Amino acid sequence: MGMKHYPAEFKADAVTLYRSKPGATIKSVAGDLGVNTETLRNWIRAADGRRSGAHSSQTAFVPAGGDAVEAELAAARKRIRELEEERDILRKAARYFGDGDALVNRCQFVEDHQRRHGVKRLCDILGLARSSFYYWRRTVAARAARQAAEAELAARIDKIHQDSDGTYGAPRITAELRDEGGPMVNHKRVARIMRTIGIEGVRLRRRHRTTLADPATAKAPDLIQRDFTAAAVNTKYVGDITYLPVNGAKPLYLATVIDLASRRLAGWAIADHMRAELVIDALAAAEQTRGSLEGAIMHTDHGSQYASRAFAEMCRSAGVRRSMGAVGSSADNAAAESFNAAFKRATLKGRKGWPDKRQARLDAFRWLTRYNTRRRHSRLGQRSPIAYEDDFQPTATTLAQAA
Structure with missing residues (x-):
């Protein structure tokens, strides 16, 4: 913003500058x-000895002698330079x-050009407080550190993300960093760095229906009642089927048996x-594991499949108690649904799918x-x-012995 009151010397320099540039407009x-523009026009009129208007407070400009004119021209040339x-x-x-950052950029420019133009002049031109520049220069070492x-942290985060096949998000990467040791870091900082380097965890896709109920088969009672916790391993399991889409071919199907105490995939x-x-x-694979x-x-x-006589017989021979949720309610088997997702x-x-069945099997196995x-x-403290x-979970046998 311009000054409200201009000194006489400034006005004279302005008029001289205008006159020294042939063809220049006001x-x-x-x-x-x-x-x-109108202010400069009034100064020129005053310098020419004319009134700028009825309410003008400008005084008439009296042409100076030769020395004065030369001085004005010298001042104008200096100002032009x-x-x-x-x-x-x-x-x-x-x-x-x-x-x-605009402030950092201004400081860096002053640092790079101060020898030629001086700190004060550069700061004045760029609208930068000299104290800000000197503070920025004092903190260069700390900022570089x-x-x-x-x-270094970004590199560690990227490696962990790659080791997880690009699936880990900020919470799991944070847990990996803490186990590796080094300075403590929270998940918000990890998430910020992940955004900066352009990586993220994988996101959920819509589920394909694989549950086909058979109304003619006998149903088992719900022994879980949506309580997907267990006091010890090998006491409560959930199971489900999900499909593995294969491009241009029929899908494969994956059946799982998951321990609710440790979330371990006991069989598949x-x-x-x-x-x-x-x-x-x-279920036979889970029995072999346990x-x-x-x-x-x-x-x-x-x-x-789960309501079939063959599966019921398998459960009886293994000493397993069958349990089923309500028909059509995914929430009654949420732990298995979450695993599949x-x-x-x-x-x-x-x-949308794997290129072939072999690749689907290999990726699933890995x-x-x-x-x-x-x-x-997340439920296991990462x-x-x-x-x-x-490290933590007792078995059913251990609990029985303790009792």
Whole structure:
């Protein structure tokens, strides 16, 4: 914003500048000087000995002698040089302001050009307080150290994200960082850095229906009642079937048996069908993992596979008590549904399907194995299921002995 009151010397310099530039308009010179066009016009009129208007307070300009004119011309030339220099400085400074923090860019420009133009002049032209510049210069070392630490943390975050096959979000990456040691970091900082380097965890895809209830089969009671917790491992399990889409071919199907105490995938099976043998194979795998399933609850939906006589016989021979939620209610088997969703988004990563069945089986094998050994679970304090069992969880036998 221009001054309200201009000294006489400034007015004289302005008029002289206008006169020294043949072909220049009053508007262009006024713009260079930062004054109103009409104001400059009034000064010129006053210098020419004319009144600017009935209410003008300007006094008549008395032409000076030769020495005075030369002095005015010298002052005008000096002012022109200053304006040209300011223009050049601003043009150079514009290259610093393409992106990033504007204050930091101004400080960096002053730092790079202070020897030629001086700190005071550069700060005045850029509208920067000298105290801000000197503070910025004093903190260069500390700022560089913070930037280096941020870069190192970003590299660690990126590696953990890659090791998780691009599936981990901020909470699980934070847990990995804490286990690795080093300075403490919270998940908000991790999330910010992930946004900065352009990585994120995988997101949920819509679920495909695989539950086909058979109204003619006998139903088991609901022994879970949506309580997806357990005091000890090998006491309560949930199971479900999800499909593995294959491009240009029939899908594969995955059946799972999950321990509610540790969220461990105790057993699983993959086939190109949804017959009862699929869920029987998964339960047999869980029995092999645990050694015995005697007395455990196996909770499922009302799919025809789980309601079949063959599966019921398998449960009886293994000493497993069957449990079923309500028909058509995914909430009654939410733990298994959640597992399937995590599996799909981690392996498909937004794709519609696998290129072939072999790749689908390999990806499933790798993820399901890593799920137990490495994947951190929010309900387990960001520990893997096997690590949680090894460190904290008693077995049903241990609880019975303690009682």
